[in-house]
Amino acid sequence: MTVDRSVIQSNYPPGDLAIWIFILAELAVFAIFFAAYAFTRLQHVELFNEYQLTLDREAALINTLALITSSYFVVRSVTAIKLDDRRRCVHWLLAALSMGLLFLIVKTFEYVQHYSEGINLSSNIFYMFYLSLTFFHFMHVIMGMVILAAIAVMAARGRYSRQEHTGVESGASYWHMVDLVWLILFPLVYVMR
């Protein structure tokens, strides 16, 4: 990212250590979920292949692009605050939030669609995994947006600066985690067969 010496030599990831412990715990849950998906699929290959085709891959692509883009915007907001540019920092955060919102809207449409088709957690094991995984991730997007919004407010109030911006970095790290999880979820659930 920046060619700031102090960053390059750091022994710790950007942001608060506490948020990182949190991130690791969350990642662990998703990792277990992913592995469980893959191994359960092993027992029901036909069923998984059949119902995977009923998912809306285009919606998933839009959502993938939305999350990647928002992650990139968050990177820019961190860069901005490191240059002491509070206004830009807030703007990039708002841009990232709007991408998050796009994700939520698209995903909600998907859910509404499934709901109207009478699909739920008990329909079959594939839908159980699909709905569980995506909904758990959905909750994380909401959580991440709450964090980003809180940071945007504090940034607007001048809480952060070139010297002190751990808060921004913490929120950014959390948001990248939300993105990271989706980057695996998308191919695993929507594409790999």
Next chain:
Amino acid sequence: MKQLSDYLGIRPCTLVYLLLIFFSLTTFLVGQMGFSGLGMSLLVLSLALIKGQLVGSYFMGLGSVCGLWRWPVFIWLFIPGILIGMAFTLSYQ
């Protein structure tokens, strides 16, 4: 004071961003064309793992961390990656 290096700093991330978009589109196309099979699955999985590592190293900034904290995302990708790869490989036997 703004330094030149701070401006240069965003470039790798922008490049990574474009790569991520490109890989995602590729993944999508694989799905769209109806490709399946072990080779395609593993290809898509590898793309996903590479994307994850890019996000970890560049967006999350772990690439410039020394010591233990450089590795969590890598390990997170590596272990599930192996498990998923294994499960898919087995599913074609």
Next chain:
Amino acid sequence: MQYKSQAVAKPYFIAAIALFVAQVLFGLIMGLQYVVGDFLFPEIPFNVARMVHTNALIVWLLMAFMGASYYLVPEEAETELYSPGLATLMFWVFLVAAALTVAGYLLLSYSTLADVTMNKLLPTMGREFLEQPTITKIGIVIVALAFLFNIGMTILRGRKTVINLVLLMGLTGLAVFFLFAFYNPDNLVLDKYFWWWVVHLWVEGVWELILGAILAFVLVKTTGVDREVIEKWLYVIIAMTLITGIIGTGHHYYWIGAPEYWQWWGSIFSAMEPIPFFMMTVFAFNIVNKRRRDHPNKPAMLWALGTAVMAFLGAGVWGFLHTLSPVNYYTHGSQITAAHGHMAFYGAYVMINITIISYAMPLLRGRNAANPLKSQVWEMWSFWLMTIAMVFITLFLTGAGILQAYLQRMGENPQPFMVVQEQISLFYWLREIAGVIFLIGLVVYIASFFVGQNDPEAATES
């Protein structure tokens, strides 16, 4: 003691310890009944002893939580308690209600007790841990509301610290989830849901917040480490607790008639429940290592660290042991469950309460910081006696449970329940011996309040 009104905590602590003794005595009675079936029959049947054992436990933990809150909230808020009079009144209401209820268990048959207390009007009796007659439950709600009001007003009036807010959140949750105890649906599946929403959401949800807050308070006081550091940890621990604990309720839905996806949700989320307990352990040791001073109250520190370790072992490790649905399929309701229940309750909630009692009692009794050395030595002995005895109780029950699951539920020709019980009675004898040692530890603990009281106070180093 910085505020006069903190003194209301003292009777709560004393009554809690008295009930603790009763609890353990009834535990020993049951432990003996496990191997000598007609011991004390018909005076104290097993089911009655069990009610007294578990209800005494819950009530004394609640009392100690209240005492802890009355002690720490004014100090954190930097103001006197809103109404010390109300707190004292509620103490007596609570104590009398508890005593009457236990007397009812022991003197009347359970069905007579149900009739006498007009259970028919609003049936709530008959569920494990929630056996109390409906009027007792209403009493508990009144006490809890008065308590919350008192604590809440104090917090509103004074300094708002993270510790106080987390504590208040936990206590409010405790009261709210108790309300599920008043709904007793006819449908057995629903009945189980509501029961777990009290029991599980208590011990693996809101009580953990209380635990975290009390632990943080004692650590702030004894180590002098910056609040900010401690608060940050508290936030993360709470977030993790709630995420894993709430959905983790699913580990009780496996076999009660709930939808199948709970096998997955319950397993995955509850498997993460040890994480907040582990974070608490790391947190406690981290803070103690960073300490700015050596507090003269050594036992308080010992109990605090002990809580962090034993809660992780009992809840985290022993909980994880049987939380995955394929494992729970074999261990459900076996002695493994009892092993886990004992160590988790002791390690998390008994020990945190003794921690705050250990820290606060010397101050409540007018000392500057700590008890005389002799008293401290006795208390530390009691720590080791009780803790090691509990480890052994847990290990013996685990042994019994593994054998039980194996003989009764696995293999070619599974054997009937009672036949298996016969075969594992050796473990029950060993458990009883460990139980006696636990009681000795408890006696030593109580003695520590009386020995060497005329000696000079242990000195502050540094």
